[in-house]
Amino acid sequence: MKVLVPVKRVVDANVKVRVKTDGSGVDIANVKLSINPFDEIAVEEAVRLKEAGVATEVVAVSCGVAGCQETLRTAMAIGADRGTLVETEAELQPLAVAKLLQALVARDKVKLVVLGKQAIDDDANQVGQMLAALLDWPQATFASKVAVAGDTATVVREIDGGLETLELKLPAVITVDLRLNTPRYATLPNIMKAKKKPLESLTPEALGVDVRPRLATLRMAEPPKRQAGIKVASAAELVDKLKNEAKVI
């Protein structure tokens, strides 16, 4: 069974981004870029499925500028067999990404797509669900446990009130949450091997997909900053301030 793992190159989780002074966007020049943490968890899960003999091939795909190749090499260092770059300078929004993935799923006869539940830059949380809709496949989002046996994926999902277990008939789309697994460190030998694994490059045009954005970003701004607070010296002082100053107790 072929597993497709979309991976996104995003501003590193530890970076506190700044908005450009003209409000036209976020300043990401010279900022560290990394694999989206949720997608890294997805790659790890797909590789485990391969190690368990469930998946025959794990293909990583990234859509965007040429630099996304680094993210594909990271996925291959974790254990993906090959990488596909859908290269474009265009702004890609979730619906467009879902359509690109739909085209690849058809081309590569993929049976399972595993990806992060959201990207930590746009926090959209849409691609997996949109892809499932376009393919008319079942979906299990926010997965914290995945088990595949034969034609069935049993997924435990993290939901607002606790946990939920669903059974999906393959082919299916699964989006992963933080606690699904802890990705392995890429060892140096695996990083070296990854450099030699196949990486193909395509364009959205070659896949026949119109990637024009649907949402126009008018402006970006930082939210109002909180006023600086004070330190209190004791629990008693804290309670006094909460009652008499803040009036919240």
Place this chain on the structure above:
Amino acid sequence: MAILIIAEHDNQSLKGATLNTVTAANCIGGELHVLVMGHHCQKAAEQAARVAGVAKVRVADAEHYEHALAENLAPLVVRVADEYTHLLAPATTAGKNLMPRVAALLDVAQVSEIVAVESADTFVRPIYAGNVLATVRSGDRVKVITVRGTGFEAAASQGGAAPIESIQPAARTNTSRFVSRQLTESARPELSAARRVISGGRGMGSAENFKLLEAIADKLGAAVGASRAAVDAGYVPNDYQVGQTGKVIAPELYIAVGISGAIQHLAGMKESKVIVAINKDEEAPIFQIADYGLVGDLFQVLPEFSHALDQLKPA
């Protein structure tokens, strides 16, 4: 303009998140309808009909709607979509699971987790863990939107008297099956809606130690939350997690105990009205956004805090 709100409910009652979504819909303006899809969900539908500002409630009651599988719900929403200019759902795990599927079936974009409405086609949403607010405009014929509850006040749950109309469910699909659910039972207020929250982080050290927070929560009528680290360590279940990818809340009072204040945790609570931080590390980033910070060992501070709360009781 007509707006359809997908109700968040458990068949027996309407969830609070729906009320915040009604307010967002009011900001957009137009006739508000609420869609209740469930099984034996008449009570939820009746509550929806009493919400102020709702013009009509549409109910689809079917066995295969009982557990809100997206594959079953999406086709029904799509079937009625062309009657509406906007489709809204709360940005709960249920809404986030369903709405992108609806949007893709309609071949339109989705605007996720709006916190403000500028006009019928322009919305504000948080990105980069809430460190940036993006104002976006949609040109699509129907706007599919999820609403972050903390961005909007809850609409009044009484005052409305909307008619309830039954609609034909869509066909059952067979590619997914609900197996089971494990929900956390608690007598405390629900974390997303609580006015006061006390949260523990890695510093709590164990699941057992969370009892210290629970005792204080009980005195304050508060909910208990946690950082990712505490959930990962197994101190509390996943639904306690406050953060960028957990629950985003904005209570009147948020007390962070043994939580360092990573960007991702702040994303989940930085809109709280009053923030208190208790941490033994005075360099912890949480102190930068705390209104009141107490540097100290939480195992010493918590009993003192609890005692001081007891002293507050009227004679």
